[in-house]
Amino acid sequence: DIVTTQSPLSLSVTPGEPASISCRSSENLLHTNGHYYLGWYLQKPGQSPQILIYSASNRASGVPDRFSGSGSGTDFTLTISRVEAEDVGVYYCMPALKTPHTFGPGTKVDIK
Protein backbone atom coordinates (compact mmCIF):
# COMPACT_ATOMS: atom_id res chain seq x y z
CA ASP A 1 0.00 0.00 0.00
CA ILE A 2 1.10 3.58 -0.60
CA VAL A 3 2.28 5.31 2.55
CA THR A 4 1.64 9.05 2.75
CA THR A 5 3.24 11.59 5.04
CA GLN A 6 2.46 15.26 5.54
CA SER A 7 4.30 18.17 7.09
CA PRO A 8 3.77 20.06 9.19
CA LEU A 9 1.09 18.28 11.20
CA SER A 10 -0.14 21.56 12.59
CA LEU A 11 0.06 25.13 11.40
CA SER A 12 -1.02 28.41 12.93
CA VAL A 13 -1.38 31.20 10.39
CA THR A 14 -2.04 34.92 10.51
CA PRO A 15 -4.98 35.94 8.27
CA GLY A 16 -3.77 37.30 4.97
CA GLU A 17 -0.49 35.42 5.18
CA PRO A 18 0.43 32.45 2.95
CA ALA A 19 0.58 28.84 4.09
CA SER A 20 2.00 25.68 2.57
CA ILE A 21 1.56 22.01 3.36
CA SER A 22 3.79 19.27 2.00
CA CYS A 23 2.77 15.74 1.11
CA ARG A 24 5.06 12.86 0.30
CA SER A 25 4.00 9.54 -1.20
CA SER A 26 5.97 6.30 -0.96
CA GLU A 27 5.35 5.72 -4.67
CA ASN A 28 5.57 7.85 -7.79
CA LEU A 29 2.06 9.07 -8.59
CA LEU A 30 2.60 9.52 -12.32
CA HIS A 31 0.08 7.66 -14.45
CA THR A 32 0.90 6.45 -17.96
CA ASN A 33 -1.41 9.18 -19.25
CA GLY A 34 0.93 11.86 -17.91
CA HIS A 35 -1.24 12.95 -14.98
CA TYR A 36 -0.17 12.94 -11.34
CA TYR A 37 -2.99 11.56 -9.24
CA LEU A 38 -2.91 13.28 -5.88
CA GLY A 39 -5.84 14.97 -4.17
CA TRP A 40 -6.12 17.52 -1.38
CA TYR A 41 -9.14 17.58 0.92
CA LEU A 42 -10.21 19.96 3.65
CA GLN A 43 -12.28 18.83 6.61
CA LYS A 44 -13.76 21.84 8.33
CA PRO A 45 -14.80 21.45 11.97
CA GLY A 46 -17.89 19.26 12.26
CA GLN A 47 -18.10 18.61 8.53
CA SER A 48 -17.31 15.88 6.03
CA PRO A 49 -14.12 16.24 4.00
CA GLN A 50 -14.40 18.22 0.78
CA ILE A 51 -12.21 18.14 -2.31
CA LEU A 52 -9.96 21.13 -2.96
CA ILE A 53 -7.43 19.97 -5.54
CA TYR A 54 -7.37 16.89 -7.78
CA SER A 55 -4.73 15.53 -10.13
CA ALA A 56 -2.14 17.45 -8.10
CA SER A 57 -2.92 20.90 -9.49
CA ASN A 58 -6.56 21.16 -10.60
CA ARG A 59 -8.90 23.19 -8.42
CA ALA A 60 -12.26 21.54 -7.88
CA SER A 61 -15.41 23.39 -8.80
CA GLY A 62 -16.18 26.26 -6.45
CA VAL A 63 -12.78 26.26 -4.73
CA PRO A 64 -11.33 29.78 -4.29
CA ASP A 65 -8.29 30.58 -6.41
CA ARG A 66 -6.19 31.28 -3.32
CA PHE A 67 -5.78 27.48 -3.15
CA SER A 68 -3.23 25.92 -5.49
CA GLY A 69 -1.51 22.58 -5.81
CA SER A 70 1.86 21.68 -7.27
CA GLY A 71 4.40 18.91 -7.35
CA SER A 72 5.43 15.80 -9.19
CA GLY A 73 6.72 12.31 -8.59
CA THR A 74 6.39 11.68 -4.90
CA ASP A 75 6.41 15.25 -3.54
CA PHE A 76 3.46 17.62 -3.61
CA THR A 77 2.48 20.93 -2.05
CA LEU A 78 -0.77 22.68 -1.24
CA THR A 79 -0.45 26.45 -1.03
CA ILE A 80 -2.93 28.96 0.31
CA SER A 81 -1.87 32.36 -1.01
CA ARG A 82 -3.71 34.40 1.66
CA VAL A 83 -5.28 32.48 4.51
CA GLU A 84 -8.78 33.44 5.56
CA ALA A 85 -10.62 32.57 8.77
CA GLU A 86 -12.86 30.11 6.91
CA ASP A 87 -9.81 28.02 5.91
CA VAL A 88 -9.43 26.49 9.38
CA GLY A 89 -9.66 22.73 9.56
CA VAL A 90 -7.65 19.64 8.78
CA TYR A 91 -6.07 19.24 5.35
CA TYR A 92 -5.48 15.76 3.98
CA CYS A 93 -3.62 14.61 0.91
CA MET A 94 -4.53 11.33 -0.73
CA PRO A 95 -2.71 9.51 -3.52
CA ALA A 96 -5.28 8.48 -6.13
CA LEU A 97 -3.28 6.31 -8.50
CA LYS A 98 -4.69 3.01 -7.25
CA THR A 99 -6.55 1.28 -4.48
CA PRO A 100 -6.43 0.93 -1.57
CA HIS A 101 -6.85 4.67 -1.10
CA THR A 102 -4.71 5.82 1.81
CA PHE A 103 -5.04 9.29 3.28
CA GLY A 104 -2.23 11.25 4.85
CA PRO A 105 -2.33 11.91 8.60
CA GLY A 106 -3.70 15.42 8.14
CA THR A 107 -2.43 18.93 8.83
CA LYS A 108 -4.44 20.96 11.30
CA VAL A 109 -4.61 24.64 10.35
CA ASP A 110 -5.81 27.28 12.75
CA ILE A 111 -5.75 31.05 12.85
CA LYS A 112 -3.43 33.04 15.08
Next chain:
Amino acid sequence: QVQLQQSGPGLVKPSQTLSLTCAISGDSVSSDFAWNWIRQSPSRGLEWLGRTYYRSTWYNEYAVSVKSRISVNPDTSKNHFSLQLNSVTPEDTAVYYCARWHHYDRYFDSWGQGTLVTVSS
Protein backbone atom coordinates in the same frame (compact mmCIF):
# COMPACT_ATOMS: atom_id res chain seq x y z
CA GLN B 1 -26.02 18.19 -7.93
CA VAL B 2 -25.59 14.84 -6.25
CA GLN B 3 -26.49 14.41 -2.61
CA LEU B 4 -25.71 11.43 -0.39
CA GLN B 5 -27.88 10.76 2.67
CA GLN B 6 -26.71 8.18 5.16
CA SER B 7 -28.90 6.18 7.52
CA GLY B 8 -28.40 3.41 10.02
CA PRO B 9 -27.98 2.69 13.72
CA GLY B 10 -25.43 4.52 15.81
CA LEU B 11 -24.89 1.70 18.28
CA VAL B 12 -23.92 -1.88 17.48
CA LYS B 13 -23.07 -4.67 19.91
CA PRO B 14 -19.73 -6.49 19.66
CA SER B 15 -19.76 -9.52 17.32
CA GLN B 16 -22.84 -8.22 15.53
CA THR B 17 -23.17 -6.66 12.06
CA LEU B 18 -22.85 -2.97 11.32
CA SER B 19 -25.25 -1.93 8.54
CA LEU B 20 -25.45 1.49 6.91
CA THR B 21 -27.21 2.78 3.82
CA CYS B 22 -26.34 5.70 1.55
CA ALA B 23 -29.22 7.08 -0.50
CA ILE B 24 -28.27 8.82 -3.74
CA SER B 25 -30.12 11.78 -5.23
CA GLY B 26 -29.07 13.59 -8.38
CA ASP B 27 -27.28 10.56 -9.83
CA SER B 28 -27.73 6.84 -10.35
CA VAL B 29 -25.90 4.08 -8.52
CA SER B 30 -25.39 2.56 -11.98
CA SER B 31 -23.63 5.64 -13.39
CA ASP B 32 -19.92 5.97 -14.25
CA PHE B 33 -18.97 6.83 -10.69
CA ALA B 34 -17.88 4.47 -7.92
CA TRP B 35 -19.62 4.37 -4.56
CA ASN B 36 -17.44 4.15 -1.51
CA TRP B 37 -17.40 3.74 2.25
CA ILE B 38 -14.74 5.48 4.33
CA ARG B 39 -14.42 5.67 8.09
CA GLN B 40 -12.61 8.02 10.46
CA SER B 41 -11.37 7.40 13.96
CA PRO B 42 -8.74 9.07 16.15
CA SER B 43 -6.56 5.96 16.04
CA ARG B 44 -6.82 5.16 12.31
CA GLY B 45 -7.51 8.56 10.72
CA LEU B 46 -9.40 8.42 7.42
CA GLU B 47 -9.57 4.83 6.26
CA TRP B 48 -11.02 3.73 2.93
CA LEU B 49 -13.04 0.53 3.35
CA GLY B 50 -14.41 -0.43 -0.04
CA ARG B 51 -16.52 0.42 -3.04
CA THR B 52 -18.93 -0.82 -5.66
CA TYR B 53 -19.28 0.30 -9.26
CA TYR B 54 -20.96 -0.66 -12.50
CA ARG B 55 -19.07 -1.30 -15.75
CA SER B 56 -21.49 -3.52 -17.67
CA THR B 57 -21.47 -5.67 -14.55
CA TRP B 58 -21.02 -4.91 -10.86
CA TYR B 59 -17.57 -4.84 -9.30
CA ASN B 60 -16.39 -4.52 -5.71
CA GLU B 61 -13.05 -3.62 -4.18
CA TYR B 62 -12.25 -3.86 -0.48
CA ALA B 63 -9.45 -2.87 1.85
CA VAL B 64 -7.38 -5.84 2.96
CA SER B 65 -7.87 -4.88 6.62
CA VAL B 66 -11.63 -5.60 6.44
CA LYS B 67 -11.90 -7.83 3.36
CA SER B 68 -13.07 -10.91 5.27
CA ARG B 69 -15.85 -8.98 7.03
CA ILE B 70 -17.16 -6.38 4.57
CA SER B 71 -19.81 -6.23 1.90
CA VAL B 72 -20.75 -3.16 -0.17
CA ASN B 73 -23.85 -3.66 -2.27
CA PRO B 74 -25.85 -1.54 -4.69
CA ASP B 75 -29.63 -1.48 -4.78
CA THR B 76 -30.76 -0.19 -8.17
CA SER B 77 -34.46 -0.27 -7.27
CA LYS B 78 -33.90 2.15 -4.37
CA ASN B 79 -30.90 3.96 -5.89
CA HIS B 80 -28.74 3.44 -2.85
CA PHE B 81 -25.79 1.39 -1.71
CA SER B 82 -25.07 -0.24 1.60
CA LEU B 83 -22.27 -1.24 3.92
CA GLN B 84 -22.27 -4.37 6.00
CA LEU B 85 -19.39 -5.03 8.37
CA ASN B 86 -19.58 -8.32 10.25
CA SER B 87 -18.19 -9.40 13.59
CA VAL B 88 -17.53 -5.88 14.82
CA THR B 89 -15.34 -5.05 17.78
CA PRO B 90 -14.85 -1.77 19.69
CA GLU B 91 -12.00 -1.01 17.22
CA ASP B 92 -14.67 -0.53 14.55
CA THR B 93 -16.05 2.46 16.43
CA ALA B 94 -15.74 5.39 14.01
CA VAL B 95 -17.55 7.97 11.95
CA TYR B 96 -18.54 6.28 8.70
CA TYR B 97 -18.90 8.22 5.45
CA CYS B 98 -20.22 7.27 2.06
CA ALA B 99 -18.62 9.06 -0.87
CA ARG B 100 -18.78 9.21 -4.66
CA TRP B 101 -15.57 8.59 -6.59
CA HIS B 102 -14.99 10.48 -9.82
CA HIS B 103 -13.59 7.67 -11.93
CA TYR B 104 -11.77 9.69 -14.59
CA ASP B 105 -10.28 12.50 -12.50
CA ARG B 106 -9.87 10.23 -9.49
CA TYR B 107 -11.19 12.03 -6.45
CA PHE B 108 -14.07 11.87 -3.98
CA ASP B 109 -16.36 14.65 -5.17
CA SER B 110 -19.34 14.18 -2.87
CA TRP B 111 -19.61 12.90 0.69
CA GLY B 112 -22.42 11.87 2.98
CA GLN B 113 -22.95 13.64 6.27
CA GLY B 114 -21.21 10.96 8.33
CA THR B 115 -22.61 8.53 10.89
CA LEU B 116 -20.99 7.91 14.25
CA VAL B 117 -21.17 4.19 14.94
CA THR B 118 -20.22 3.03 18.42
CA VAL B 119 -19.51 -0.64 19.07
CA SER B 120 -20.39 -1.35 22.67
CA SER B 121 -22.41 -3.76 24.73
